[in-house]
Amino acid sequence: MRVWSVLEGIGWRPVASYFFMLLVFFTLLKLYAVDKITIGVMVAISLLFSAFLALVLYRRVIVPLNEVIEAARDIARGNLSRRINIISQDEIGDLAKSINDMADRLRHTIGEITAEKDRAQAMLDSMSDVVLALDRKGRIIMVNPAVETTFGIPQVDCVGRSVVEVIRNFDLDMVLQRVQATNSQLIREVAIISPEPRIFILRATPLVGNTKGGMVVLLRDISERKRMEQMRSEFMSNVSHELRTPLTSIQGFVETLQDNGTEDPQMIRHFLGIIAAETARLSNLVDDLLDLSRIEERRVVRRWQREDIGTLVDQVLTVCGSRADDKQIAIKASLQPRLPRLFGDPDLLAQVLINLVDNAIRYTSAGGTITISGLVEGDEIRIDVADNGAGIPAENIPRIFERFYRVEKARTRGMGGTGLGLAIVKHIIKGHGGRVDVKSVVGKGTVFSIFLPLEIPVTLPAAGSFYLH
């Protein structure tokens, strides 16, 4: 059995050479010792010799060659770590060495290509923009995982489909059709309503090079940027409007004084009074704007120190006391005994309380009461400024911290105030790592609550930009 399998492995050529060798030995022996030995001995000697030679041949050539063949097949099948263990100095050794080198080289090259591909794939996978690659017929051949987070469509469901089956948007489809037809890049904004309304910038580029048509589509979510742009332009128009109003008034009265040259000193004094008041309002507005922009740049909390809430409340009473007295509004303070001290910039925290109390005075009618209370809640200090004034309608509450937002535009401008007070409050408290909350019932009153962390906030918002002393 074994012999047969060995023979089969050897093939007919070595067997033929074996018999040829046998013949040669036999002939040599016959020539050399014609009749000294009998034919039987001669045959035996030739057989022995040739068998020995065949064995050597089998060991030295056939076996290693078989191994080489086996290894080469293995490498061809993709097992690039396979090596041949032959270290003979002959041709077979060279062959084995070359095959080993080739395998090394292949492995290295394929490793490089794989790494390159992995890098490209990783880049695509970690992109927040949606990238689609389409073939000539508009079917998706590749898509990155962002499609899942952006549109909620499983990545595997996209491949092989056309775009309109996956992202149903008419404008998007039109743009892609145009790119396909004209073979030139297009950049457009498209609004896609599903799963939530968002605006995308769409960039569709035809594939160039040796590919057969197709294109790459990039979708970038720019809703946030759009919203910011809109807010900025609203803010600009608000600022201009707010600056315009006192200026118009000042201009009017100055012109009246110039033109008429009214002799009535009382009238002149009255006019000048108005001009002074409007100038003060303008100046307040500019101050507030500067404050706000400083706070927004988060460069505000310069002095971090412990401060007693009582001291702050006293400060507030000194500033706002006279205005409250004018309107016959009582300001009460009810602080929990032994309150821990606040941590932050005392001037800014006082400004927060002043702004809130000032607001409360403004929107509370004569005879009302404002209560400042302080207590510890969990790991936060809570300071409430409560009034029993007009209250804020529920639908306005989400917007009152916006700059220049007023609940009733016509009425409240007459009450003074720049429209920036609450925006400043919000930004200062945010800078201290705290938060502001409002509860209000129309006709009953409003409570503004400030929550400040008891301990030094470990992760201050953008802590790097604070100047800590």
Place this chain on the structure above:
Amino acid sequence: MAPRHNFDKQLKEIQQDILRLGSLVEQALYDSVQALISLDVAAAGQVIMKDELIDQLCLEIEEKCVWVIATQQPMAGDLRMAVAGIKIIISLERMGDHCVDISRATMCLSGGALTAHSVEYIPEMADIVQQMVKDGLDAYVTRNVEKAKAMCAMDDLVDFIYNRIFRELIACVKEHPVHAYQMAYLLYVNRYIERIADHATNIGEAVIYLVTGERRELN
């Protein structure tokens, strides 16, 4: 082999056109309700203008369906595909018309501010209907009968909200007869949105017919 290949291509094209039409209707529904809430006359006008595109696309698709039936004489699933296609585009076209109606109401209301409390519910209902239309078209793309059924079940919720808004608007009219004009239009809008939901269930039924061959009444 060649004619068959061509036929499959035609069916595929019809399906993609239906999805295009669907995308236009989805957008129209969203835009018309947004325009109503913010009383944006310009946006409402846009919806009315874009309806022409919907109607035109609808005609084209119908033509293609008829052409396929006439020239290829499709059988079984393929025939259902063409028939369901016609059913779906008719529903979509009606939805588009209701969006135009909503936009017309917006134009009529644009004089003053919306006072009714129930305006809050209308976007809520519109969101659900929007989702139904989306799910209906998704079910059509993926031939998903379960999704189509689930979508049709949402119609009950829409009917419930419809009734609630109806009662509230009537109560509003009784309380403030001054706003009767506005309330009347909102009643119409309420009805239009409810009708859109009904058409969405028709799409669901068409999908079930397309996949299983059964005709079911689901609302």
